[in-house]
Amino acid sequence: MSSDIIESPISNITNLKNRVNKLYVPKTKSLLPLFEVISNSIHAILEKRILDKTFEGEININLIRTGSPDALKQLDDLDKYPIKSFEIIDNGIGFNNENLNSFKEFDSEKKAKIGGKGIGRLVCLKLFSKLIFDSIYIENNKFYERSFEYKKNSKEGFDKYSEKEVFGNLKTGTKVILNDFEEEYQLKAPRDIFDISRQIITHFQLNFIEKIAPKITVTNQNGNEIILNNLFSREFESEILDDTFYIGESEFKVYITKSYNALSHKILYCAHERAVKDEGLSKYIEDLRFAIEDNTDKNKSYHFQVFVLGDFLNQHVNEERTNFHFSDDDIDDDDEITLAKIRRHTIEKIESLLEDFLSRTRKEKIEQYLPIIQKEFPNYSSVIEYNREKVEKIPQGLTPHELDVKLYEIESEWKVDVKKEGKKLLEDKKDITKLEDYNFLYEKFWSEFNEIGKTDLARYVVHRRSVIDLLDRLIEWDENQDFYNEDIIHSLFFPIKEDKKSVIHDKQNLWLLDERLTFNNLLASDKTFKQVQELNSNSGDRIDLIIKQEEVFDKATLFSEDKNPQECFTIIEFKKPYRNDYQHGDVKKDPVKQVRKYMKEIVEGQVKKNGRKIEAGKTTPFYCYIIADITNTLESILIEETFTKMPDGMGYFRFYSEEILPYKAYIEVLPFKKIIKNARERNKILFDKLNIPSS
Structure with a gap:
């Protein structure tokens, strides 16, 4: 029995059609409207539970497929038929005046307080032609029935609204029909009842984990049904990991679940069963960067979702449920709780709960590296x-x-x-x-x-x-089938246009020629004599390297018979690999002539240090290295200068005696291949100790 029907026109305070048209929902989110309605049903049940602590809530979800209902009831392979509509029935508090006013107002305060964003109905209308509501509720100790349709093809949205008082042995609750799936989303929507059920559980897993989810049943038109609470216990609960930690007196719970829909591993800080703030987990645990392959199905992969809950989080969430009212910094105060402290404890629990997985992953990773x-x-x-x-x-x-x-x-x-x-x-x-x-x-x-x-x-x-x-x-051809410039090769031995004051020990590699050259004191690189302040020379000739040996080297190797230390110089000249335009006697194209000219200038006193001549005479030893490949034109010069071929046949040498010249010198002409060969041989014992191949 009921009272007369009261027609009551109502409308949104906005242009509904425009808002729906502007809304973007990915095709992969085809079940999002179903999740929105289920969420509203859960809230309605929780509201009723506040009034009656013993109340047991229920939600029934009926899958309505395309086709004749009578024919569909007889089918065993029903899951291959697309879903046309969803019918969601709950026994919650009902669509009372407070809930209706909240529904009419976008971004309502009531929705904000429970974490809603106020766009759920827009999402529903984006994917379905309309929503059909029928609800029993109590106002002033009287039962009322409220029904209406909510359409996107009208400016106001509301249609066929009716409100009436009803009598009898009644219970509150609401039935919502998501009517007529839009085809583009229907094609992407799952059809299998198990698939749909698992996706619902995944979306509301925190409610199931915390045991606050009401009994939820999904039913097919042929009578087959799945109780989601039982499915959760059977398939999900056994894989959920959990632990507890304390900061001061406050208790925090950590749950780790697997998600096959999430795009990354995350920590989700929750309040009142809703995720408020999330962070990527790979930032703190590098091994949780990529999706994890499912052991039972190689075509599937999942990401860990870590839920952090606690009364402290519930008490300190802001009204919009978008953040928390406490610091993010790691403050050195045992009594103050911050997000950084919660995060640190959470990471420790994750490391502990996922120890087997992480240990195995890290071992495999190290074996690869x-x-x-x-x-x-x-x-x-x-x-x-x-x-x-x-x-x-x-x-x-x-x-x-x-x-x-x-x-x-x-x-x-x-x-x-x-x-x-x-x-x-x-x-x-x-x-x-x-x-x-x-x-x-x-x-x-x-x-x-x-x-x-x-x-x-x-x-x-x-x-x-x-x-x-x-x-x-570097001594091979470059990409233009030309040899690298001598300056590049020179820089490998010693930086060009640098001296000891600006070059630290480990920037030069003179050990390639001789280990003793590493301990030299005065070095000048690719400069004219007059550019080297220590030499105080006016000569415009350039040398590649001039090295003055002082105490460390002299005492180790060079003494005169009366034990007086003598000055000793090393001159190094670099030439381009495989250069073949040398000319005997030409100071610009004869490397032997070049180094001999350098030595003569020093001995004749043209080179000074601090304004005084360097004391170098006939007995002053000079060690000269000409680094050049032995091409035809260079070999002709060496033969003319009566150089002797080295025993390995890879280079030449000659002594110049002070008896016939104004200086005493030993000159080696070394091809690059010989320098590389000698350096490898000298360092072979070191390479062997580190298991590094010497070539």
Whole structure:
């Protein structure tokens, strides 16, 4: 029995049709309207539960497919037929006046307080022709029935509105029909009842996890039904990982689930069963950067979704449910809770809950990287041994260059930590009652300190191998089938137009020629004599390198018979690989003539230091290196100058005696191949120790 029907025209305070037309919903989100209606039903049930703590809510979802209802009831293969409409029935508080007013007003305060954005009905109208509402509710202790249609093809939206008082043994609740799927979305929508059920559970998984979801049943037109709560227990719950942590007195829960629809691994900070703030997880755990292949179905992959819940989050969420009212900074205060502290504890729990997966992933990753490290970066062996946990956390899929950078970062942090530990050990007072503990820390420090030294040495050895390989490459043709300019090759040995004041030790590679050249004091590179201030010369001639040997070198190798140290110079001249236009006697095209001219100028006193002549005479030894390939024109000059071929046949040498010349000199003419060969042989023992191929 009912009272008379009351017709009541109502409308939105906006142009509904325009808003729907402007709204964009991806085709892949075809079930979004269903999720919106289910969400409203859950809220209606929660409202009723506030009034009756024993109330048991239910939601029934009926799948209405395209075709004759009577015929569809008889089909066993019903799931292959497309879905036309969804019917959602709940036993919640009903479409009372408060809910109606909220529905009429976009961006209503009521929706904002429960985390809604006020566009759910627009999404529904974007994908369906209309929504049909029929609801029983209570106002002033009386039951009313309210029904209407909500259409997108009208400016106001509301149609066929009716409101009437009803009598009898009634219960509150609402039925909503999402009527007539738009074809473009219908084609992309799932049809299988199990697929639809699983997607509903995934969307509302936090409600199921927290056991606050009402009983939800999905029913086909042939009578087949799935109770989602049971499906969740059977297929989802067993794979959900959970743990708890405390910050002060506040308890926080962490749940980790698998999502086959999410696009990345995320941490979701929640309040009142809704995600308020999310963060990408790969920023904190590098191994959670890519989708994970499902073990049971190689064609499927998933991402972890980490939910963080707690009363503290519920109490400190803002009204819009878009953020929290507490700091994000990691404040050094045990009593103050910040997002940074919550995040840090959450990451610790994730590492613990996913320990098996992460350990397996990291082991596989390191096994992939080890061959690259052993071949190209053997200097990081100690870094890996002493920093295994950090190394295991570097990202997957790095290029060799990116891997080098990451390992270098870890090595740098390790060096700083060891130095700090050493400083602390030296500064701390030694407590004789804890001598055993002190000795343990001291031995640990020296063990790591020595390993760092080995790492630095290994890095230098790897550097040497790289320099040799680069020189080998530079003496080949370039992309234009021409040989590299001598300046480029020169720079590999020593930076052009630099001197010792501006070049640190590890920027030059004179060890390629002779290990002793590494310890020289005065160096000038590719400059005229007059540009080298230490030489104080007015000559405009250029030399590639002039090196003055002082105490360290002299004492090690050169003494006169009366033990007085003598000045010694090394001159190095570089020529372009395979140059073949040399001319005997031409100071510009005869490298032997060039270095002899340099020596003569020094001996004759044309070169000064601090305004005084350099004391160089007939007995002053000169070591000269001419770095040039032995082409026909150069070999002709060497034969003319009576040079002697070296035993290996790869170079020439000659002594110039002071008895016939105003200087004493030893000149070697070395082709690039010989320099590379000799450097590899000298460093072979070092390469072998690091398992680096010498060639």
